[in-house]
Every structure is written in C-alpha cells, then in structure tokens.
Amino acid sequence: MQNQQPQNNNQIANPQTGQLPQVKGPMMNDRDFINDGLSTCKYITDSLNIAIREASHEQLYNDLLQILQETHQSCRKLFNLMFKLGWYKLEAEEQQKINQAYQQFSGYSSQFPYQ
Numbered sequence: 001m002q003n004q005q006p007q008n009n010n011q012i013a014n015p016q017t018g019q020l021p022q023v024k025g026p027m028m029n030d031r032d033f034i035n036d037g038l039s040t041c042k043y044i045t046d047s048l049n050i051a052i053r054e055a056s057h058e059q060l061y062n063d064l065l066q067i068l069q070e071t072h073q074s075c076r077k078l079f080n081l082m083f084k085l086g087w088y089k090l091e092a093e094e095q096q097k098i099n100q101a102y103q104q105f106s107g108y109s110s111q112f113p114y115q
Helices: 030-054 058-084 095-111
Strands: none
Touching: 030 058
C-alpha cells in the first residue's frame, strides 16, 4: 500500500507527473533544477528592478529594462512548467475573504491623486 498525503480542497494543482524519488537523496533531480532556476529568476528580477530605478544613463536603463522583461518571461515559463508537472501548488482563498479584501482596498482609490 502506497502512502499518500491527503488532498487539500483549497489547493490548485495539476497531478504530479514524472518519477520523483520517495526519499530525497543528495543528488538534484529535474524538479530541483527547475525550482533552482525559478528561484534564480526571482532573485535576478528583484535585483534588476533596483538597478533600473537607479540607472542614470538612458541606454543602460533601456538595456536593463529589456533584460528585466526577458527575465520575467523566463520566470513565467519555468512557473508554467512546474505547475504543468504538478510541482508547484497554489492555495485557493475563500470567496468571503476575497470579498472582504476587495471592500477594504476599493475605498483606497478615492485617495489616488488622479481619478
């Protein structure tokens, strides 16, 4: 009999595909490599955002902005791959909490300088 973790009803995920070891050893598997790539992309986009805000040379600014866009696209592709393979799960929020957050923050729009 195979041990399975109970499925969370609020979880948004695809069925896990591929053969991952039940007991993880020291070697990196496909999931580890893709997850490492996604983490690296996130780090790079954070760093590029700072560099772009502080770039004083126009061409440097434009080049960094292009690199940022390409890096975001790479992040999205890695996320989509992990989600497709069932290696990235999301937690669904209850509709009541979504409605409460909407009510709370929709009133803030009256504080914006431009309507």
